[in-house]
Every structure is written in structure tokens, then in C-alpha cells.
Amino acid sequence: SKRKKIAIIGGDGIGPAVTREAKLLLEVYRDKAGLPIDLWELDLGADRFLRDGTTFPKEIQIAIQRECSAVLLGALGDPRVPGLEHARDILFGMRFGYDLYANIRPVKALSDKLVPLKGRGAKDVDLVVFRENTEGIYVGMGGQFKRGTPDEVAINEDVNTRKGVERIIRAAFEYARSHGRTRVTMADKSNAMRHAHELWLRVFHEVRAQYGDISSDHVYVDALCLYLIQDPSKFQVVVTNNLFGDIVTDLGAAFQGGLGMAASANVHASDPKRVALFEPVHGSAPPLAGKDIANPFAALLTVGMMLAHLGWPDEEKRIERWVTQAVDEGQCTVDVGGTLGTQAAAAWLRERVAAEL
Amino acid sequence: SKRKKIAIIGGDGIGPAVTREAKLLLEVYRDKAGLPIDLWELDLGADRFLRDGTTFPKEIQIAIQRECSAVLLGALGDPRVPGLEHARDILFGMRFGYDLYANIRPVKALSDKLVPLKGRGAKDVDLVVFRENTEGIYVGMGGQFKRGTPDEVAINEDVNTRKGVERIIRAAFEYARSHGRTRVTMADKSNAMRHAHELWLRVFHEVRAQYGDISSDHVYVDALCLYLIQDPSKFQVVVTNNLFGDIVTDLGAAFQGGLGMAASANVHASDPKRVALFEPVHGSAPPLAGKDIANPFAALLTVGMMLAHLGWPDEEKRIERWVTQAVDEGQCTVDVGGTLGTQAAAAWLRERVAAEL
Numbered sequence A, B: 001s002k003r004k005k006i007a008i009i010g011g012d013g014i015g016p017a018v019t020r021e022a023k024l025l026l027e028v029y030r031d032k033a034g035l036p037i038d039l040w041e042l043d044l045g046a047d048r049f050l051r052d053g054t055t056f057p058k059e060i061q062i063a064i065q066r067e068c069s070a071v072l073l074g075a076l077g078d079p080r081v082p083g084l085e086h087a088r089d090i091l092f093g094m095r096f097g098y099d100l101y102a103n104i105r106p107v108k109a110l111s112d113k114l115v116p117l118k119g120r121g122a123k124d125v126d127l128v129v130f131r132e133n134t135e136g137i138y139v140g141m142g143g144q145f146k147r148g149t150p151d152e153v154a155i156n157e158d159v160n161t162r163k164g165v166e167r168i169i170r171a172a173f174e175y176a177r178s179h180g181r182t183r184v185t186m187a188d189k190s191n192a193m194r195h196a197h198e199l200w201l202r203v204f205h206e207v208r209a210q211y212g213d214i215s216s217d218h219v220y221v222d223a224l225c226l227y228l229i230q231d232p233s234k235f236q237v238v239v240t241n242n243l244f245g246d247i248v249t250d251l252g253a254a255f256q257g258g259l260g261m262a263a264s265a266n267v268h269a270s271d272p273k274r275v276a277l278f279e280p281v282h283g284s285a286p287p288l289a290g291k292d293i294a295n296p297f298a299a300l301l302t303v304g305m306m307l308a309h310l311g312w313p314d315e316e317k318r319i320e321r322w323v324t325q326a327v328d329e330g331q332c333t334v335d336v337g338g339t340l341g342t343q344a345a346a347a348w349l350r351e352r353v354a355a356e357l
């Protein structure tokens, strides 16, 4: 059978430390379970940028696209690079460059302990956000006029195409159908963004009509944030634009135990054979770097999402099960109620997984 | 002493019912306490629009601006007017037309019971959001190209001016200084909106340098949503743009007991003598209309904000105190744990206030 190549980019801040643990887990899968995967570590990030000015070379971008099934990214962002130039080149170079239009972010609590809402537990927090990942306010269109004067005007454009909106909404419905979910919620701000989100609302109504087996509703994003706190169990699959997906999934991370527990996939959903990008939702968290305190579970859960994507869905469930147990037994980092460091928490989990393979 | 005229617009859905209670409370203040206020009820909203096509006539807009100190608005939005044309004409006709650039939305929990976060109570939820109210994505700039075709592109522009950004940030710092707050947090998405929010970040740094007595920090809006759930007590004054202010204050309403408890003011902060607009944060909630079940407290708390603005800050505190007691004793509507209808809940509070005047 064909081997699958996985590019690994640790990046900045806590990125390399959590990615190291993710890689060790992947090595267990390769060496002990015999999964046909090859790992290819790439030296990209702030250090590299500061050393030789390299952000995301075209030949690397192309090689990944040609040869790899997946990329595992730790985190990008370093105070020594104020404009975040390298971070955007790499992150958007993959999200946009590989046309990974679906940023899939599960908002799933793995332990009752992690849910900060009164009267609610893990069973109430199990939704998946489909964030549009190639358009919206992230396209960078706009500019500054009369910069630095009292008359300055600064504009960013929120750009949405019929094609882009339709494919992400469709991806959410397809996901619901294939994952036993019965409801899709579309969130926009069509009462204020009458051009851009009138398109979203119109396309949503068209697409939902083709999925008679899935119920669906529409909600304004402001109300969604309120409803999520009042009762997250009401939501199963949420589809929204790039900016709102970013906001809603950070909010959702609060229900999962914080950013140390949130995983994500960036995929070209209609062609799963294309290279896909997997990254914890957290950033590089510079103040935590080099202290062995960052939570490695977001990165390990991201490995789970990657393995499911590559064809081994049971391994995602296995990793989730052990993360749950680790948190319940306190075999975890301080942010989720434990006492262990990054390496010890990851090692505990890795050994449990290895013993079962 | 000069009398102050207050325009009252009930609007749509539950708007008229809660505004009726707000007006009754204002009448107690006028008749029993002798506050020099005159009430001017206006027939605007969906009914009027459907009857004769009137949304927000220029002569009314001008008369309010000339004669009134404040407008009390219930809620706008009716399913019989799908495009919300009348709602936008009235709401934005005032927010934009009167240049009410500061939408001040307190996120304050009045009873421990209302706070849905484990281990937290009312003391942890006491912040004020300064939402920019005249620019951003709400300006309506943009359009649709090749509408209805597979090639359609739909754009909304997020427009920010130096003047607009500076005055709202300054308003937040001034408010902090005059209200005994020691910290201002600015929220943007400058890591993605590099034109528009680079301006926000730059102006924030300039303005903060002029307020050495107030500490301040910057946070990305996605992280803000997470941090608010993790620990709302960390925030005192949050200043942000129009869209993020809308989102963050609905999120904040969840900490206050829902939209039935959230009040707001729209003011031209640098000239408090200009007419100001006061409205509960909630919408018209058509399914609740005509059933005597809507929570009137958001509207009554909005009366409190209005009275404070007009020069009677003690009355705001009095109303808050009785709302707290009403909730603690269950003398309130179902959404906040009581059994009363709209009218009975408002009457209970009104009688308590009246007895003290």
C-alpha cells in the first residue's frame, strides 16, 4: 500500500515543544502499529526567518503539495517579528495556497471537569464548526488612504464568492450527513452586511433545500455567541465565514478546557486526497515557551484528526479516550487541572496508546 | 429649570410591551418625583410602515434632534418586513444620523443567580463595552457583482476613519477615568485585518499614551471571547469596533441573565447635550410578542441609563437595586427564574421605586 508523507512544522513559541510530542506519537504509530507514514520535518518559522529571511519558499510549497498527504503545524508568531510576516506567509500560504477551504474545528469537551458552564458537562459540548478558510476579510483587500493624517481612512474588504460560500455550506451538510448529525446552523450578520451576507443567506437557503434529511437553521452571529453559552448542546454543525469562524471557535475553546484542548483541520473538503493542514487552534504563546508547561493535548488531538483524515478514524477515538482519562486522573498540565509538564503529560498518553497498539 | 423631552418609540414585536412599562416608570419619575421630563410617543415601526410606507421621516428626525434630550427605543424588526428596511432606517437613522458614535453597553450581572459560569457570581461580571457605532462594516459600502450567477462576488467594506477610531477609544479612556475604572482593553483583529485594524492598533497606542493613570491592553477579538468566559472579572472597559462590539455584547448578555437584562446607550460622547438614544440590547423577538412574557427589565434598566445620562445617576442605581431584588426574590419573568408576566414584573418594580420617591 502507498505510504503517506506528513510534513511537520514546529514553528514558534510553544509550537516546537508540542509538535515534538505530536511527532513522538506519530512515530509510535509508524513504528509500533506499522502505519505507512513518513515524517518530514521542516525548518520554518521565526528562527529561520530571522536567520536567512526565508518564510515559505515556493519550492517547499510545491513539494508539500506534490508529495504530502498532510502537514502538521505547531504554531506561528514571535515577538521578534512584529509584523508576523513569516507567520502569514506560511499559514495563509497553505490555507489559501492549497485552497483548503474548510477549516474544521470540533468544539468537543472531553471531560465534565473542563466545561465551565453551570449545570453542564461534556455531553452538552459536542459540535463542529465549519469555518470558511479562503475568503472573507482574510483576503487582505483594502488599504489606507491619507495614512498618518487626521483624515486617514482604512478599509478592509470582506470578499465572498458564490463558489466559496456554496462549497463550505455544502461541506457542512455533507459532513452532517456522513457523521450522523441531524442539524446544521449557518451563522452570519446578514442584517448588517447586506451585500456579503445576503449572498450567504441566499446560498444557504438554496443548499439546504438539497438536504431534506438534515434540519437546518440560520442565526445571527451575535445571537449565536449568546446561545452557545446558554446551551451549547443545541448545536451540532455550525457553518460560518472566516472571521466569525475564528471568533466562535475561540469562544468554543472555552467550553473544551481552553486553547490547550482545541484541535483543527484545514481541508479541501470535496477532494480529501489533496494535502490537508492540521494545527492546534492555539497560538505560539511566547510567554509559555521553553518552560515545559504548554498543554500538548491540542497537538495530540490534532494528530488524531489527521489520522482520521488519512483513513484511521479509530485512532482519533483512541487518542480522545486517553486524553479524557488523562484529564480525569489529573495526568495533564496545569491549565486543565493537572500537575505535569508538557513532556510528562504527552509521555503518559503516548505510553497508554502504545500499550494498546 | 429647563424641561427635558424624551421621544419614545415602542417599535415592533415585544418592543411596545416593554416600552409601555418603561414609559410607566418614567411617568412615576415625572409625576411622583417631579423630574422635569416630557414624554413624546411616536408611532414608528413595522405597523406604521405597512400602513403608509413611513419609516423615519426627515422632519421627525430633525424634530427629535432639535427638541429632545433622549430617545427611548423598544425594538425593531418584524417578519412582515423581510428586508428590515424600516428597522434600519430608524435605528441607523439615529445612530448614524445623530452621530451617536459611542454605543455604551454595560455587561453587569445584577444577581449571582444570573451568572452561568461555574464558580462565578455577580461580582465577577462588571464591565462596560464601548462599541464604535458609526463606522466599520455597518456603513453599508460594497455590493454584489454578477449577482445570481456562478461567478457572483459579494463585498462589504469595513471602513474606519482616524477620527472615528480616535474618538471612541478616547471616550473609553475618559469613561474609565470618570467612573473609577483602572483598565481599558482594546479588541481588534489586527493580525488579519491589516489595513483597517492596523489603524485601530496605532491609534490605540497613541491615545493610551495620553492616559498614564489608566492601564490598558490590547487583545485579539477571538481571544477576548475566550478570556471573557474564562474570567470576566479581568475586564473593566472594553473598546472595539462596531461589529465586534455587537458580538461581544450579545456574548456578555449571557453573563447577565440573557438579553432580557441588557441595557444600552448610544451617545455622542464628547457632547452629552446632544440627543442620545437608549435601547435594550434585545431585538423584537416576534415569537414572544403579545403574550405578556417578555422580560421588561432590560427596558427598565435602559431607563436607568437614560436617567443617569440626563443628570440623575442615583436613579440608575435605584433601578438596578430593585432589579437585583426582584430577581433574587423571583419577582420576575420566566427567563430569569421567576413566574411573573411582563406587566406584573414591571409593576412590582415600579411600585417599589415609587414608594421610595
Ligand SMILES: CC(C)[C@H](C(=O)O)[C@@H](O)C(=O)O
Residues within 6 Å of the ligand: A246, A281, B191, B192, B222
Ligand atoms: C493568527 C491568526 C491570523 C489566525 C486566524 O485568525 O485565522 C488564528 O487566530 C487562527 O484561528 O488560526
Ligand SMILES: CC(C)[C@H](C(=O)O)[C@@H](O)C(=O)O
Residues within 6 Å of the ligand: A191, A192, A222, B246, B281
Ligand atoms: C439589528 C442589528 C442590525 C443590530 C446591530 O447589529 O447593531 C442589533 O444586533 C444590535 O446589537 O443593536
